Amino acid sequence: MKREKGYLKLENYQILDRNCKGKTNIYKKWLTDGNQEYFFKEENELARYKEIFYSFILQSMGFTTAEYDLATFEHKDGIISPNYNPNNYISFNMAEILRWYSKQEITKNYNVQSLIEIVKKYIQSETKYTFTTEMEENIVNHFLMQIFLGNSDLNATNIEMITNGQVVFSPFYDLSCCGRISPVETSAFYQFNYFKGPKLNAQEMVLNFLNKGDKKHIELLKEYLERAKEINIETGLKEIQNRIECEIPYCISGILRRELRSHTTSLDTIIHNR
Numbered sequence: 001m002k003r004e005k006g007y008l009k010l011e012n013y014q015i016l017d018r019n020c021k022g023k024t025n026i027y028k029k030w031l032t033d034g035n036q037e038y039f040f041k042e043e044n045e046l047a048r049y050k051e052i053f054y055s056f057i058l059q060s061m062g063f064t065t066a067e068y069d070l071a072t073f074e075h076k077d078g079i080i081s082p083n084y085n086p087n088n089y090i091s092f093n094m095a096e097i098l099r100w101y102s103k104q105e106i107t108k109n110y111n112v113q114s115l116i117e118i119v120k121k122y123i124q125s126e127t128k129y130t131f132t133t134e135m136e137e138n139i140v141n142h143f144l145m146q147i148f149l150g151n152s153d154l155n156a157t158n159i160e161m162i163t164n165g166q167v168v169f170s171p172f173y174d175l176s177c178c179g180r181i182s183p184v185e186t187s188a189f190y191q192f193n194y195f196k197g198p199k200l201n202a203q204e205m206v207l208n209f210l211n212k213g214d215k216k217h218i219e220l221l222k223e224y225l226e227r228a229k230e231i232n233i234e235t236g237l238k239e240i241q242n243r244i245e246c247e248i249p250y251c252i253s254g255i256l257r258r259e260l261r262s263h264t265t266s267l268d269t270i271i272h273n274r
Contacts, residue, residue: 070244156191183206
């Protein structure tokens with residue numbers, strides 16, 4: 001497919017008659033090239049590169065993510081990714097589960113364990129499926145990666161579960177707001193504050209997790225931190241440039257380097273000083 005300044009030109013793609021979830025003020029469309037379905041979303045330049053860069057980081061740490069690329073459609077610049085649920089199996093997300101559970105008072109601030117309990121109750125009472133250890137691990141991983149990557153937009157609709165003979169979590173996606181929240185922030189909040197009790201700022205949530213969380217979850221965070229230290233950011237940026245056949249703007253590559261290194265260093269300091 002033709003590229004221009006790094007962007008795929010989606011000249012022959014057709015729009016599918018399908019609703020796009022999320023904010024309605026953002027241009028986004030489901031598309032097809034005649035063989036495969038894709039999701040296109042218009043984003044600013046930094047957000048486009050964040051989608052690609054942070055998916056590389058997650059993949060380097062062993063996680064599955066949506067596959068992103070730069071693209072232009074109808075004179076709009078954004079990102080494109082193949083449909084990760086091409087058979088359109090029935091799915092549900094954390095927002096739906098929390099709405100189902102909303103009649104009960106939730107005051108706990110240790111959000112990971114609370115979410116595990118809520119999802120388990122939903123699966124057991126509202127579906128024909130079994131709550132598994134793998135599902136618990138996925139909930140924990142979303143929580144930990146939000147902290148590690150500084151994601152300010154991990155809202156409940158972005159934790160999706162697909163029913164394909166069993167319940168499987170969707171790949172990590174919507175990474176354009178990564179790098180925004182440092183674990184030492186006292187004036188910013190992670191979106192995992194889904195509960196009715198007092199809302200914790202970023203630093204409070206991290207410390208609350210480290211002081212009150214399950215020991216195995218804390219050890220997992222430490223393990224991920226060590227994995228991250230082994231990632232060669234420069235190699236990743238070069239791989240991205242080779243893929244898009246264009247250099248990443250210098251100011252953007254600088255932001256990506258700085259954010260990831262800063263968050264990794266801050267998290268490492270909190271863990272070792274607590």
